[in-house]
Amino acid sequence: MSHAKLFHPKTPEQLKRAVARCARLHSGTEAGEGIELLQTSYENNAISWFLERAKELPLGDYFLWFRKASGITFEDKNEWVPELPVLAGVNMAVVGQLKEIASLSKGHLAVVSNDGRVAVVMDSYSGFLQAEPSPEEIVYELAFWNSLG
Numbered sequence: 001m002s003h004a005k006l007f008h009p010k011t012p013e014q015l016k017r018a019v020a021r022c023a024r025l026h027s028g029t030e031a032g033e034g035i036e037l038l039q040t041s042y043e044n045n046a047i048s049w050f051l052e053r054a055k056e057l058p059l060g061d062y063f064l065w066f067r068k069a070s071g072i073t074f075e076d077k078n079e080w081v082p083e084l085p086v087l088a089g090v091n092m093a094v095v096g097q098l099k100e101i102a103s104l105s106k107g108h109l110a111v112v113s114n115d116g117r118v119a120v121v122m123d124s125y126s127g128f129l130q131a132e133p134s135p136e137e138i139v140y141e142l143a144f145w146n147s148l149g
Contacts (some may be wrong), residue, residue, distance in 0.1 A: 003021035041134035053144040117147035
């Protein structure tokens with residue numbers, strides 16, 4: 001990741017849209033072809049799924065976000081602000097390093113192409129899945145799309 005640069009303080013719109021799209025896809029308010037979704041209570045399942053989909057991303061430059069983010073409202077304007085700066089210009093040739101980053105992500109990780117047409121996103125929230133009861137009570141929602149074909 002030596003070519004990556006910190007993207008701060010303004011978070012790229014494509015990244016904001018990708019994280020929001022993941023939530024819409026899981027809520028059923030958005031649908032699309034060629035989109036894969038996973039909802040799980042187990043972090044290791046979420047990370048494995050994320051890493052497998054990341055291997056399918058075409059080579060190119062991406063935005064990389066990991067760790068939490070907060071929604072802030074100021075003067076009637078909402079802004080999505082990540083806890084850590086976003087990395088820009090990440091080349092997917094270094095996808096092998098994502099495993100370490102994923103283990104530090106605390107359930108929040110996204111790799112999004114510069115135009116937003118290709119992405120793999122993992123987000124999480126406190127909750128409970130009846131189909132997968134877990135004492136941690138964390139739900140991981142993941143989405144993958146590649147509009148390039």
